[in-house]
Amino acid sequence: MNLTVLGAGAWGTALAIHASAAYATRLWARDAAQAAQMRSLRRNARYLPEVALPPALQVTSDFAAAVRHARGGLLVVATPMAGLDTVLRRLAGEADPAVLWLCKGFQEGTGWLGHEVAQAAAPNARVGVLSGPSFAIEVARGQPTALVAASRDAGLRDAAVEAFHAGSLRIYTSADPVGVEVGGAVKNVLAIATGIVDGMQLGQNARAALVTRGLAEMTRLGVALGAEAQTFMGLSGLGDLVLTTTGDLSRNRSVGLRLAEGVPLARILAELGHVAEGVRSAPMVLQRAHARGIEMPIVDAVVQVLDGRLAPAQALELLLRRDARPEGG
Numbered sequence: 001m002n003l004t005v006l007g008a009g010a011w012g013t014a015l016a017i018h019a020s021a022a023y024a025t026r027l028w029a030r031d032a033a034q035a036a037q038m039r040s041l042r043r044n045a046r047y048l049p050e051v052a053l054p055p056a057l058q059v060t061s062d063f064a065a066a067v068r069h070a071r072g073g074l075l076v077v078a079t080p081m082a083g084l085d086t087v088l089r090r091l092a093g094e095a096d097p098a099v100l101w102l103c104k105g106f107q108e109g110t111g112w113l114g115h116e117v118a119q120a121a122a123p124n125a126r127v128g129v130l131s132g133p134s135f136a137i138e139v140a141r142g143q144p145t146a147l148v149a150a151s152r153d154a155g156l157r158d159a160a161v162e163a164f165h166a167g168s169l170r171i172y173t174s175a176d177p178v179g180v181e182v183g184g185a186v187k188n189v190l191a192i193a194t195g196i197v198d199g200m201q202l203g204q205n206a207r208a209a210l211v212t213r214g215l216a217e218m219t220r221l222g223v224a225l226g227a228e229a230q231t232f233m234g235l236s237g238l239g240d241l242v243l244t245t246t247g248d249l250s251r252n253r254s255v256g257l258r259l260a261e262g263v264p265l266a267r268i269l270a271e272l273g274h275v276a277e278g279v280r281s282a283p284m285v286l287q288r289a290h291a292r293g294i295e296m297p298i299v300d301a302v303v304q305v306l307d308g309r310l311a312p313a314q315a316l317e318l319l320l321r322r323d324a325r326p327e328g329g
Contacts, residue, residue: 002073003163004028004066006087008038008059010047010136010274011102012078017140018169020057023073027059028066035061047274051140063090067097074098074163076130080275081105084114088121098126098156100149104184104240105277106284113181113225128156129177130164131184132235133243135250139169146170148235150180172235179231182222186299187241188252188278189285190214193302194245195256196312210298211245217296221285224292252278259305260312282306297322 001023005016008029016027029035038044038059043052053059060066067075071094077087081103091097099122101114110116118127128151139145149160149171157173165171174180193214197206218241219232231237244250255276258268269279282303289296301315310318 001159001163002026002070003076004070004073005076005078006063006066007078007083007102008034008044008047009078009080010044011134011139012076013044013048013053014051014136014140015076015078015102015130015164016057017051017054018142018167019163020054022166023163024069025057026066026069027057028063029059029061032061035059048136048140050137067091067094070097074100074159077101077103079103081107081114081277081280082275085117085121088118088125091122091125094125096124096126097122098159100128100130100151100156100160102130103277104131104181104188105281106185106288108280108284111284111287113178113185115177115181126153126156127151128153128160129180129184130160130171131180131240133239135243135247137249142168144168144170146172146235146239148172148174148180150174150177150236152177174231174234174236176228176231178225179222179227180236182225182227183218183232183234183237183240185277185281186214186218186221186285187237187244188276189282189299189302190218190241190278191244191250191252192256192259192276192278192282192306193298195250195253195258196260196302196305196315197256198253199257199260200312200316202316207245211241214245214298215241217294217298220294221289221292221296224294225288251276255279265306265308278302279306 003019004026005012006028019025130149132147134145149157151157161171286303304310305315
């Protein structure tokens with residue numbers, strides 16, 4: 001099987017490193033200068049400088065050549081959510097391409113999830129999502145990781161397992177891409193909330209309560225959008241939520257920590273150097289929830305903090321004033 005990873009950020013690079021141990025793999029970088037530097041240094045100095053690129057991994061900035069390489073194989077889109085539509089539209093001339101994406105979020109403006117973007121941008125493609133609790137650096141180092149490949153196309157799920165289920169990386173499968181995508185998107189927003197809680201030094205009780213109630217919010221929205229409730233107890237739901245809300249490598253949690261310090265959001269994002277998808281997704285999550293009549297008080301509070309309408313302490317007070325209710329509500 002030939003594979004091409006489209007996007008040379010940390011996560012795309014890490015997955016390409018893993019795949020190249022078994023299959024002919026190409027990594028496409030949009031920036032020609034970055035691609036040339038990666039070929040010269042044999043590492044991704046911008047996003048993953050700690051890990052050397054294997055000799056077998058080819059790096060290119062030629063999009064057409066990268067796509068041709070994976071004909072009959074597998075394309076993996078590793079751009080941020082904002083780039084998914086553009087990349088999928090560039091595949092319009094391909095005959096039934098097999099495409100997985102790694103991005104986790106709701107598209108700005110439309111509020112669409114990845115599968116909804118794909119329906120509009122590449123209706124002929126066989127599509128799915130690869131998600132789960134995963135920091136790129138740990139995958140690149142070969143540390144044990146479990147992911148879930150979700151698609152309504154059984155053949156594509158099998159292709160994902162064939163491509164990536166090896167060594168320290170385990171791939172589970174799911175026929176519920178909606179649930180997997182909702183989990184991957186909403187957990188980023190909840191990680192911002194948890195970062196705020198930790199930054200305010202509210203304690204581990206508060207963090208546990210927020211993660212648990214956040215999982216309830218995630219599940220309510222997902223089920224309303226057509227997902228299966230059990231999906232949120234799996235890798236892309238609870239698993240990714242736990243990692244992102246507690247891990248020191250979480251960019252979204254870092255945003256929350258800095259917000260709790262009173263640092264302006266614009267400065268936080270400028271200094272971060274990577275995309276924090278939760279910032280972009282938060283208002284879209286709330287938009288989809290309101291359209292379905294779903295209450296998501298934690299997400300609502302995060303949106304108001306990000307917008308500057310509430311300070312973190314005010315958001316906390318708002319949540320603590322909510323009326324008592326049954327846990328299932």
